[in-house]
Amino acid sequence: MSIQDIQENLRMIRERIDQACHDCGRDPHGVRLVAVSKTKPAADVLAAFAAGQKLFGESYVQEFTDKAEQVEAPVEWHFIGHLQSNKAKYLRGRVRMIHSVDRLSLAREINRQWERIDERLEVLVQVNLAGEQSKSGVAPQEAPALVRKLSELPHLRVRGLMTLPPFFEDPQAVRPYFRQLRELSEEIAGLDLPGVGMDELSMGMSHDFPAAIAEGATLVRVGTAIFGARETP
Ligand SMILES: *Cc1c(COP(=O)(O)O)cnc(C)c1O
Numbered sequence: 001m002s003i004q005d006i007q008e009n010l011r012m013i014r015e016r017i018d019q020a021c022h023d024c025g026r027d028p029h030g031v032r033l034v035a036v037s038k039t040k041p042a043a044d045v046l047a048a049f050a051a052g053q054k055l056f057g058e059s060y061v062q063e064f065t066d067k068a069e070q071v072e073a074p075v076e077w078h079f080i081g082h083l084q085s086n087k088a089k090y091l092r093g094r095v096r097m098i099h100s101v102d103r104l105s106l107a108r109e110i111n112r113q114w115e116r117i118d119e120r121l122e123v124l125v126q127v128n129l130a131g132e133q134s135k136s137g138v139a140p141q142e143a144p145a146l147v148r149k150l151s152e153l154p155h156l157r158v159r160g161l162m163t164l165p166p167f168f169e170d171p172q173a174v175r176p177y178f179r180q181l182r183e184l185s186e187e188i189a190g191l192d193l194p195g196v197g198m199d200e201l202s203m204g205m206s207h208d209f210p211a212a213i214a215e216g217a218t219l220v221r222v223g224t225a226i227f228g229a230r231e232t233p
Pocket of ligand 1: 038059081205222223
């Protein structure tokens with residue numbers, strides 16, 4: 001993708017986000033675009049940044065730390081991929097949010113790392129709604145108990161939920177999953193856990209973000225539609 005292509009794609013995605021908000025009566029300020037730059041070079045991040053994009057999502061620790069060093073612009077990084085506990089230290093102080101916390105052991109390690117810099121990291125709990133073997137995430141029925149445990153960790157702040165639902169050709173077919181994540185988030189909010197906010201819903205990707213917005217997404221994670229197809233590793 002050329003710089004112009006990336007910037008034009010971004011403009012179109014922002015328009016479609018605005019349109020999706022308009023269609024369901026939401027304020028577009030309530031939806032943030034996470035530009036997913038995994039597998040793409042630092043130059044692509046800078047092209048998007050030059051067009052006003054400040055928030056980027058990455059999935060692979062080593063690739064992210066290399067890239068973050070090359071990006072000398074004040075971007076906000078979110079980590080959205082599966083995270084091994086022993087790699088949390090490489091993200092310490094470098095990311096604003098981790099979307100993929102799905103087990104207590106990982107949360108404890110993140111807590112330990114962020115304690116060292118005396119900061120509190122915003123996290124989302126990843127939920128595996130369809131019980132897919134190939135995907136990370138806590139089972140929905142176990143999510144409330146996990147959030148309760150996380151609320152006891154002083155260097156974490158739970159802000160909401162994230163999901164990566166099954167793929168359907170028809171983006172409308174995935175809507176029940178997005179709705180289910182919203183309902184689960186409302187259920188957990190009802191527990192009134194100290195320090196826990198359930199105000200963020202990270203859901204929706206390139207081909208289904210309008211449906212996710214219709215169901216309440218506050219963070220949409222869009223890669224391919226901005227930066228082009230990725231090489232499959
Ligand atoms: C890669 C990735 C995305 C972006 O997917 P696209 O289909 O390229 O928009 C979103 N979320 C997660 C967790 C990802 O790993």
